[in-house]
Amino acid sequence: MSQDPNTEADPKKVQELQKEVERLNREKAEAQAQAEAEAHAAAAAADEKAATEMRMKQELESQKIAADAKMQSELEAQRLAAKESELKQKEKQAVNKSRKRKIIGGIILLIILVLIVLAASASVQVQPGQATSYPYITTYGVWFPIGQPVDISGHTLIALADGNEMMFSADGSVTKLVRNQPITIGEQSARLTTxxxxVPLMTINYKVILEYQGNTPDNQAYFKMLIQSDKSIPEFAVKFLLPKNVIAQPMAS
Structure with a gap:
């Protein structure tokens, strides 16, 4: 019985098939190895990228912290400089104010000294005047000490108490007084100087009218005094027209 040639394996073909299988296996293994290598390289690259990004992030954060610290330091330096400048400005202003106060104080003191000198050196010269018009009237309440001579405008007056009556002696002439009885002291001219x-200040033409008002419990005679003058008389000038032992207070006209 003869053998079927189709059923017998050809050694050569078998060998070729084996080689082909081996080649395919080898290519598969190489492809697999290459894929694993590429995957490993990709993983390594990813790790490197992540590490690089981390380092960059840390570096940026470090730079930001350093920049913030520098900015804070500069702001603090500016604040301190501004505060120091403000303190210096306030000190300068305080010095200027103190200097101004001293200057103003010195000027005020000088003015006061000048006024004191002017007041201390002021005097009045009274002499008989001529009749003229007197558009200004100044009214004072005055208290004369009873029994003491009083000089008003060059006239010596003495208020004498005699029981319930008032006697008024003017330049040696004694007159019996009643309440609201006027006594006129003639025209006078007063020259006020300092x-x-x-240095002449002013010349005033005036006359004085006294009206007896009664006695006080402390032994004084109270009069209403009207000064009629050709010009307004400053209150400070009135004291030069009256002696020291007469008390005078302005009254409403």
Whole structure:
């Protein structure tokens, strides 16, 4: 019985098939190895990228912290500089104010000294005047000490108490007084000067009218005094027209 040639394996073909299988297996293994290598390289690259990004992030954060610290330091330096400048400005202003106060104080003191000198050296010269018009009237309440001579405008007056009556002696002439009885002291001219008579201030023509009002419990005679003058008389000038032992207070006209 003869053998079927189709059923017998050809050694050569078998060998070729084996080689082909081996080649395919080898290519598969190489492809697999290459894929694993590429996957490993990709993983390594990803890790490197992540590490690089982390380092960059840390570096940026470090730079940001350093920049913030520098900015804070500069702001603090500016604040301190501004505060120091403000303190210096306030000190300068305080010095200027103190200097101004001293200057103003010195000027005020000088003015006060000048006024004191002017007041201390002021004087008045009274002499008989001529009849003229007197558009200004100044009214005072005055208290004369009873029994003491009083000089008003060059006239010596003495208020004498005699029981319930008032006697008024004017330049040696004694007159009996009743309440609201006027006594006129004639026209006078007063020249007010200062700096010991060297600087004239004003010349006033005036006359004095006294109206007896009664006695006080402390032994004084109270009069209403009207000063009629050709010009307004400053209140400070009135004291030069009255002696020291007469008390005078302005009254409403």
């Amino acid at each position: 700096l010991f008579g060297k």
